[in-house]
Amino acid sequence: MDQSAVISAERLTRRFGGRPGHDAVRGIDLAVRRGELFALLGTNGAGKTSALEVLAGLALPTSGTVRVLGQDPFRSRRHVRSRIGIMLQSRGFAADLTVAETVSTWAGSLTSPRPLDEALDLVGLSPRRNVRVRQLSGGEQQRLGLALAILGKPEVLFLDEPTAGLDPAARKQTWALISDLLLSGTTVLLTTHQLIEASALADRLAILNHGQVVGLGTPEQLAATRPARITFHLPGVPLPALPQVVATINGSSVTLETQDLQGTLTEVLAWAGRHDLQLHDLTARPASLEEAFLAITEDVAA
Known part of the structure; x- marks a missing residue:
C-alpha cells in the first residue's frame, strides 16, 4: 500500500x-x-x-x-x-x-x-x-x-x-x-x-x-489508448500507403485511424501538396475519453 x-x-x-x-x-x-x-x-x-x-x-x-x-x-x-x-x-x-x-x-x-x-x-x-x-x-x-x-x-x-x-x-x-x-x-x-x-x-x-x-x-x-482520427473528402484519387494507419473509404469520404496524429497528418498534407489536391472538410482530432470508456467497458463485457 x-x-x-x-x-x-x-x-x-x-x-x-x-x-x-x-x-x-x-x-x-x-x-x-x-x-x-x-x-x-x-x-x-x-x-x-x-x-x-x-x-x-x-x-x-x-x-x-x-x-x-x-x-x-x-x-x-x-x-x-x-x-x-x-x-x-x-x-x-x-x-x-x-x-x-x-x-x-x-x-x-x-x-x-x-x-x-x-x-x-x-x-x-x-x-x-x-x-x-x-x-x-x-x-x-x-x-x-x-x-x-x-x-x-x-x-x-x-x-x-x-x-x-x-x-x-x-x-x-x-x-x-x-x-x-x-x-x-x-x-x-x-x-x-x-x-x-x-x-x-x-x-x-x-x-x-x-x-x-x-x-x-x-x-x-x-x-490515448484509442486511435486518433483524420477525416476528409477526396473523390477519385487513390490514397498513399501510410504506415500503421487504418484507412476506411466510403464513397468520397476517407477516415484514417492512427496512433500518431501529428505524424500522419503531416504525411497526408505533404502528399496532398505534392499532388495539388484540395482535402475538403478536413478534420483531425485525438480520441476522446468517451471512446476509450466505451471501448474498455465493451472489451470487458465481451
Whole structure:
C-alpha cells in the first residue's frame, strides 16, 4: 500500500447479502495523492458509491485494506471524521428545517466551520436561506448537501455524483467551486457517470465496471489508448500507403485511424501538396475519453 497516498485501498472488496451474495466492489486497488481530484467513473451499478462509502469510512470492507490520512477511516473514525467532508446521494435532511437552520445545526457538530453566509454563498443558496428543505428542488437539495460537505473546510472531500440533477448553470458553479477547493489544497474523490465531468475535473480517474477497475490513468492517458482520427473528402484519387494507419473509404469520404496524429497528418498534407489536391472538410482530432470508456467497458463485457 502506498504510504504517501491520502486515500488508498488495497484489494478492497464489498459484498452485500453474505455468501454467495453480490460483490459490488471486487478487489480494487487505488492510491489518491494529496491535492488531486481522483474520479471513479462508471455506469450506474458499476460499484462507485459502494466503493466511496467504504473509502469514506461509512462502511466496513468485506475484505481488503483502506486508509485515509494514514488511518482506517471506519475503525479510527474519531481521528478521521473531523478532517474529511462527505456528500452522498441519499441526504436525509430534516424536511421542516430551513436551509439556514440545516447548515447551522450541522455547523454545531464541527470544530471550526465556515461562516454560514460563506457556505451558502459558495453553493448559490443564499437567496434560499429561509426556505424549508421540503420546498427545495432536487438540485437545490444537492447543493445543500455540498454546503454541508465543505462546511468544516475538509482536507479530504468525498463527493458522490455531486452534480446529479443540477441545471447547467448550477453544474458550472459546482465545477468552479470544486476547482477552487483543489487550488486551496483539498484532496477530492468524486464519483460520476458523466464523461464530460470526469474529463473537465479529474487529474486521474479509475473506470469501474462490475466492481472492478478496468482502466486507470489521466483522462489523456486513457483517451490515448484509442486511435486518433483524420477525416476528409477526396473523390477519385487513390490514397498513399501510410504506415500503421487504418484507412476506411466510403464513397468520397476517407477516415484514417492512427496512433500518431501529428505524424500522419503531416504525411497526408505533404502528399496532398505534392499532388495539388484540395482535402475538403478536413478534420483531425485525438480520441476522446468517451471512446476509450466505451471501448474498455465493451472489451470487458465481451
